[in-house]
Amino acid sequence: MLGPNGAGKTTLLKTICGLVLPEKGRLEVFGVPSDSPSLSGVIGLAHGDERSFYWRLSARENLEFFARLHGLRGSRLKVSVKDLLARVDLIGDADRRFGDFSSGMKQRLGIARALLADPEVVLMDEPTRSLDPVSSQRLREWIAEKLHGEEKKTILLATHNLREAEELCGRVAVIARGRLRVVATPLELRRRGMSGPRYRFVLEGEEQVDRLEHAEIEMSSPLDGRVEVLLRLESDTALDPLLAEIQRKGCRVISIAAEEPDLETVFHELIGSDDGGDTSEAES
């Protein structure tokens, strides 16, 4: 779920968990109403709030408390907690106080807690919100490789981080002002933003290129005695005539690179529109 702050992502996650009741309509998970107690073992929630542990207790003690609330006890509790700490790479820090943990470790412990009941679906609310870029990248890799790759968990992740959505998600639901705008793969989303292919050229020549017949100049800036231009074509078939036109103008092509529309542009277009987006997909 991708959306700006206040879009309703966290509210939706909480509604899925039964923490918030829908004002209208209903929400079902595997055909069961979201506030049904039977869903508590099926869904795990990893909070974005890294404070939601007892800071005076160790990682192991914290997990043991929540494991007891999940109905685990005795040797099963001990084994499950130890196994989870190992799975989130915190076994070496199991007896350290939570308050001494780094933000990344806290987030991983939060994920361990979400996995206590071995749920089929893990909901993650901005898991990298308070992490530095290196820790964020590590956590993203861990989620993709271990949690999704090895353990085959279905993950519903709420984020406002486009890179995170693109890197981690098979499908992206763009949500804004409490409404679902579109659900698509990151690639499909990018394509939605394409109104013709774009190429970035670096040109060298006597003449200044300020107008072209076969492309629209979106941006032009000098670059070490050369000029960098961003061109939008009507279609890829216009590329050959464009190259010929550039040569006719006395310019030499130093480099050329296809410019993918970034998700950010698409995202801004989607959340900027007030028409409710692709409602057929949203309803589905």
Add this chain to the structure above:
Amino acid sequence: MRLPQIIWAFLVRDFRVEASYRLSFLMQFGGLFISTVFWYFLSGIFGGNPDVSKHLSGLNYFEWVLGGLMASRFMTVAMESYASQIRLEQTTGTLEAMLVTPAKLRHLILASVSWSFLFAGIQAGLYLGFGLMLPGVTVKLGSLPAAFIAIALTVVAVSGIGILSAAFVLYFKRGNPITFLIGNLTALFGGVFIPPETLPVWLQWIAKVVPIFYAAECVRGALFRGETLTEQLPRLGALALFSLILLPTGLFGARIAIAKAKREGSLIQY
């Protein structure tokens, strides 16, 4: 999931948290000792007044106040701990984490104060233990079950107010001011520190309509006056009546507040 298992989870957690503040943990016992000694010396001044001592049913003032202090520990916990514990869990963000477990909210509210009640029991025992170390206290054991039943009924009755207060916290995000008022009125006029008969007549009725008056009298009767269960029955009956009225009222109010907070999505906001 069963309530005893949830209670156990909270007891283990809170013991670990308390034990992590070792000095504070030990200081609390020191504080209780000082408080006992304080009341001992105060009783020397206050208890010598014949207008007071004639209303103590044969006890000296220190014994009388000791019984009140022991009972009031439980009342204070029942009155205040539900709301303060829920508030604490809200502000630390742990309430949300608990609510996504299979544990029911009402069980969580009840279990969250289990350590406080256990600790109140230890404190009451220490009041008695420290009191016995000082001269002038004579234990004349009567029906201990009567004292335990009285404490249990007081806890049940006052928990009605406490749970309602917790519901106030969940819905209004602030503690119930009425709890503060009731707590102070009860301590002052409920026969914990001051015999109600020494108060102006128009204030004496307050003691009769608060559970702590009957609970404190039961504890005094069981520990210092050697009263039997039969002799204590009228007080236990009054406490049972309080329980029958206050607990369902508290639970009903809490149910409405929780349902509303859940519908508005404000359960975990603070």
